[in-house]
Amino acid sequence: MRKLLLASAAMLGATAGGAFAQAPAAAPSQGQYVAPWAAGPSANNNNNSIGIAGPGADANPTPGTVVIRLNGRVQTEMGAGWTSNDKTTTAGTRFEVNPIRFTSYMRLYPGFDGLTTNGLRYGGSVELRENFGPAAGSPSAYSSTETVFVRRAFVYMGANQAGIVRIGQGDGVIGLFNGGVFTTSTWDGGVGNFNGGQSQAWGVSSATGIPFVWLAQAGAEYANTKIVYLSPQFFGFDFGVQYAPSMYNGYTSCAVPAQTCPETITGSDTTRWYNQVAVGARYQGKFAGLGVKAMLVYETAAKESSGVVGGAVAPSLAGTVTNFRYDNLSFVNAAAAVDFAGVTVAADYIGGALNGQLTMRPSGGASMNAVVAGVTYRKGPMIVGAEFATIDSQGDARLTGISQRHEFEASFGGTYTVAPGLAVVAEYQYEQRHQGNFNFLTSAVGTGTRDAHAQAISFATIVTW
Numbered sequence: 001m002r003k004l005l006l007a008s009a010a011m012l013g014a015t016a017g018g019a020f021a022q023a024p025a026a027a028p029s030q031g032q033y034v035a036p037w038a039a040g041p042s043a044n045n046n047n048n049s050i051g052i053a054g055p056g057a058d059a060n061p062t063p064g065t066v067v068i069r070l071n072g073r074v075q076t077e078m079g080a081g082w083t084s085n086d087k088t089t090t091a092g093t094r095f096e097v098n099p100i101r102f103t104s105y106m107r108l109y110p111g112f113d114g115l116t117t118n119g120l121r122y123g124g125s126v127e128l129r130e131n132f133g134p135a136a137g138s139p140s141a142y143s144s145t146e147t148v149f150v151r152r153a154f155v156y157m158g159a160n161q162a163g164i165v166r167i168g169q170g171d172g173v174i175g176l177f178n179g180g181v182f183t184t185s186t187w188d189g190g191v192g193n194f195n196g197g198q199s200q201a202w203g204v205s206s207a208t209g210i211p212f213v214w215l216a217q218a219g220a221e222y223a224n225t226k227i228v229y230l231s232p233q234f235f236g237f238d239f240g241v242q243y244a245p246s247m248y249n250g251y252t253s254c255a256v257p258a259q260t261c262p263e264t265i266t267g268s269d270t271t272r273w274y275n276q277v278a279v280g281a282r283y284q285g286k287f288a289g290l291g292v293k294a295m296l297v298y299e300t301a302a303k304e305s306s307g308v309v310g311g312a313v314a315p316s317l318a319g320t321v322t323n324f325r326y327d328n329l330s331f332v333n334a335a336a337a338v339d340f341a342g343v344t345v346a347a348d349y350i351g352g353a354l355n356g357q358l359t360m361r362p363s364g365g366a367s368m369n370a371v372v373a374g375v376t377y378r379k380g381p382m383i384v385g386a387e388f389a390t391i392d393s394q395g396d397a398r399l400t401g402i403s404q405r406h407e408f409e410a411s412f413g414g415t416y417t418v419a420p421g422l423a424v425v426a427e428y429q430y431e432q433r434h435q436g437n438f439n440f441l442t443s444a445v446g447t448g449t450r451d452a453h454a455q456a457i458s459f460a461t462i463v464t465w
Contacts, residue, residue, distance in 0.1 A: 042071075043127040043152040047113040049176050051163035051230040051238050053121060058113065066114040066123075072465050073107045075191070079458030083207035084451070085441045101202045106130050108148075119159050125170075127152035152222060163231040169249055171222040173240035173280040174333050176230065177295045178216035182335030182348040184374025185217070187385025189415040189425040189462050194372065194389055197411070197429065206440050207452035210407045210431055211357035213370045213391055214333065214348050220358040225249045226276070236285040240297075244276040266307040269322045273301040273329050273360055280333075291339040301329040303360055315362045315400035317446045324397050326360040327353045331368070347373040355394045365394035366404045384414035395435045398445045403436030425460040 046056025047067075053060050061067045080099045087096045111125040133145020150169070158164025180186045183194075191197055195212040215221040226244035248262035259267045265274050280297030303326050306312040312325040331352030338345055351369040355361040361368070374387025388410045395405025413427030433452040438445055440452035 043109055043111065043125040043154075044171060044176065045111070045113070045125070047121065048111075048123055048125055048154075048156045048164070048166065049171070049179075049230075051158070051232040052160045053115075061113050061115040063115055063117045063119070066112060069109065069111040069113075071109040071111070073109075073190075074463045075103075075105045075460055077101070077103045077105075077191075077458050077460040079103075079202070079456055081203045081208075081454065081456030081458075083204045083454035085204045085207040088441060097204060103202060107151075119161075120157065121159060121164060122155075122157045124155040124168075125152065126150065151219070158230075160232060163229060166228045166230070167226075169223060169225050170228070171217065172215075172226060172228060172242045172244075172276075172299075173278045174215045174297050174299070175217050175221050176228070177240060177280055177282045177297065178214075178335065178348070180217060181293060181337050181344070182295065182346050183214050183216050183372050184344075184346050184376060184385060184387040187374075187376045187383050187415060188411075188413060188427050189423045189460065191425050191427065191458075191460050191462070193387070193411055193427070193429070194409055197427070200429075200431075203454055203456060206443070207433070207454040208431055208456075210391065210409055210433060213354070213357050213368065213393070214350050214372055215358060216348075218357060224276070233284075236283050238282050238284075240278075240280050240282075242276070242278045246274050247272060247276075264304065265302075266305045268306070268308055270304055270306050270312045270324060270326055271322055271360060272304040274304060276301040276329070289340060291337075291344075293338075294336040295334070297333045299329065299331055299333070303328050315364065315397050317398050317402075319398060321362075321397045324400075325363040327363055329353060329358070329360055342378045344376045344378075345373075346375075347371060355397070361394055362397040362400045365397065365400040366392070368393040381417035382414060384412075386410075386412035396438055396443075396445055399435065399437055403438070405433070405435040405438075407431070407433050421464050423462045423464075425462065426458070427460075428455070428457045430455045 045058040047053050047058055047060060058069065059067045079101050081101065082099050108128040109126070111123065113123040115121055128148050129151045131147045131149050133142070136142040136145055152170050154166050154168030154170035156164050156166040185193055185195060188197070192201065195218055200208045212218045224244050224247050226242050228242040229240060231239040246262045250262055252262040254261040257264065259269055276299070278297055278299035280295060282295040284293050306323065308323060313319060313323055315324045331350060331354040333350045335348035336346065349371050352367055353361045354368040355365060370389070370391040372387060372389035374385060376383060376385035391407040393405050394400060409429065409431040411427060411429040413425065415423050415425045417423045431454045433440055436449050439447060439450040441450055
């Protein structure tokens with residue numbers, strides 16, 4: 001009866017959790033495992049991201065057993081992108097970027113799901129990603145700057161009758177309730193789209209850096225260490241609550257109280273928040289073939305108080321943003337989606353005392369209001385989609401009381417699953433950014449307005465296991 005949000009992404013074999021079937025291996029050797037392909041990998045799966053375990057891409061452990069996973073993803077892209085900031089002259093030297101890009105990217109997803117004979121669900125999950133360094137003298141030198149880092153790392157415990165608790169570096173209520181459905185993020189094979197997708201990943205960031213403010217599966221939402229409770233489902237409804245003491249992982253240490261301490265609540269950087277709390281509810285139901293989904297989440301966090309003599313100051317053109325006055329985080333994320341006969345229409349709104357991707361609004365600044373809406377169609381191995389988004393926010397804090405930021409983006413394309421574990425993606429994306437008295441090339445304020453525009457087309461090949 002339950003229809004999981006993440007299942008839609010799992011159909012692509014790219015964005016949802018994945019594990020090999022629990023059939024016996026066919027003469028495994030040298031660490032190899034031969035089994036039918038299930039679906040693409042993710043740190044979040046149908047065992048650890050919902051209050052009650054259900055069928056999905058990952059195998060459910062039987063009582064007294066565990067499922068051990070070591071999934072991966074390799075993605076390559078070919079694309080071309082053009083922005084209004086592709087050419088500039090600095091100190092007498094002209095710089096121009098090549099519009100053609102070839103990229104490659106990998107992720108690894110080790111994980112563990114267990115079930116005791118008395119019904120205790122437990123496990124842990126990790127997401128490792130490839131990091132990219134600055135340009136170096138040769139291809140070999142550049143590849144040496146590429147590293148692997150931890151993006152998610154959490155454990156969970158619970159029972160189907162009571163829900164589960166997740167502790168660690170992982171998604172909050174917004175990310176777990178959304179699953180990419182409300183933000184229409186499941187049609188491009190997990191390439192990213194508005195959430196750090198193709199043109200945003202390799203374009204000129206001053207033009208393409210529109211923040212993914214809806215937070216679902218965004219690093220700003222899941223990368224700090226938190227505790228999350230997810231309830232079982234009751235008549236189509238489930239509930240969630242989260243708490244995080246800081247913006248970071250508490251392992252960051254300091255010899256004495258200082259700005260580098262993750263738990264600092266006073267200091268010289270008033271842009272930091274702490275004691276993050278979110279509560280939310282979600283509904284999932286089906287009526288005569290029409291699927292209906294909705295979610296509502298409220299989130300808040302306290303602001304770091306200024307420890308600077310004289311305290312924080314009001315925003316100004318010549319001021320330092322880390323010393324400005326800011327308001328506590330306080331915002332709402334509301335979303336809905338309907339699906340019928342392979343077509344899904346969805347919309348996601350976020351707004352309130354917020355300024356961009358989980359950053360605080362400067363005192364006296366405009367509230368943020370952002371909507372992303374889209375439609376997808378799935379038929380067999382193919383999925384196509386289109387989405388559009390608008391973001392109104394304060395933008396640069398130095399322009400508080402002078403101007404607001406307005407951003408728009410659109411994208412369309414699709415994914416085709418060629419074979420189990422192999423998908424190809426084609427996508428076009430357009431973005432534009434505006435704020436009065438702000439220069440999107442130099443980030444200068446008060447010297448005139450320079451808008452930014454960007455567009456890109458890309459083709460990706462994705463292999464998952």
